[in-house]
Amino acid sequence: MLWFSLLFLFGLVVGSFLNVCIYRLPLNKSVVTPPSSCPHCGGFIRWYDNIPLLSYLILGGKCRVCKSPISIRYPLVEAFTGFLFGFFFCEFVLRGGQPVSVYLAYVALSSALIVSSFIDLEFYVIPNEITVWGTALGPIYSLLFPSLHPSADPLRGLTLVCNERLNAVMASLLGILAGGGLVLLTALLGSLALRKEAMGMGDVKLMAMVGGVVGWKLSVMVYFLAPFFALAGSVPLLRSGEGRKLPYGPFLSMATLVALLLQGPFIRFFDSRLFILSEVVKGNF
Structure with a gap:
């Protein structure tokens, strides 16, 4: 509970910065300067009025x-x-035993997704400042912290290189591609089917960024999960x-976010099928 409380408070501060990004990136403004100001009257916000x-x-x-009213988005993003x-x-470090480096990658990705989603x-x-840089950082982070993409046992016999770091980079690049x-x-x-743009390139780059991490x-x-959320989100509009x-x-x-939380059972299921496939490829069946 102590760790949760401390990191919750730190996350509030990060969330405050994410709000700055959400507001300024679409306007092509710096996220560093000038200090925060009211979008209605332009008055600078004092530090005691800017506590998350x-x-x-x-x-x-x-x-x-x-x-003037302050958008409810600000406290929601922070919380x-x-x-x-x-x-x-x-979930991942204390209960799951994951390295802190994996946790940092997940919260960084989540932060990028929060900013991208509210702007979208x-x-x-979806700003390229987030997705392009996020995609590029995936393989670099994997090289520095290969625990982000540990070798999967069912595919161990099919890996192209023996170096742990290079395997992690390849896994990140494959995630970007997929x-x-x-x-x-x-x-x-x-x-082609609708004769109009069905999805934007921003979505493509967003998923490339996600793939580089996960x-x-x-x-x-x-x-395959996203359409179910889209269907649920479209119901109120249809009504x-x-x-x-x-x-x-x-x-x-x-x-x-759901995939990250359910990754354990999903990957175990996936790997069990891949193990059978790898054995078939190697001629053991």
Whole structure:
């Protein structure tokens, strides 16, 4: 509980920065300078009015100067980020025995997904500053911390290299190819069938970034989980009769978080089938 509390507080601070990214990246503004200001009156926000979560509650959700309402998104992003930072540590490190390096990769990916999702919801675009850099960092991080992609026993006989770090890099690259490739193929086929853009390239790059961290197996899981979230999200719009289209990025993000939490049973199931396949390939059946 101590670790959860400490990391929850740290996550609140990170969530506050993510809110800055969500607001400024679509406007092509620096996320570092100038200091935060009210989007309505332009007044700079003092440090005591910028304490994550707490300041929103004290101010009653309104700007101290102009009394304009502050979007509920700000405390929601902060609280959700704080929860993920604490919960992921308890789940993956304390209970799952994963290295801290894996935890850091997961919370970094989750942070990128949070920013991407909220920007996509409002502007129907996913910034390249997040996805392109995130995709590039996947293989680099895997080289430095190969525990992110440990060798799977069912495929041990099929690995192309014996070096642990190179195997991890290859696993990350394969994840990028699988994640981005599946969505790209869907986008191309959908565009041919519908004669209009079915999915944006932002979704392709988002899934490539996800694949670089989670690997190709979980990328497949995310790909097949996301439509269920999209279906659930479209029901309220269908009932209301609104013609507003839904961005797909948030559903890919939700599916990724679920895939991370369910990766144990899913990968065990996947590996059991791959073991049989590898034995067939080697002629042992």
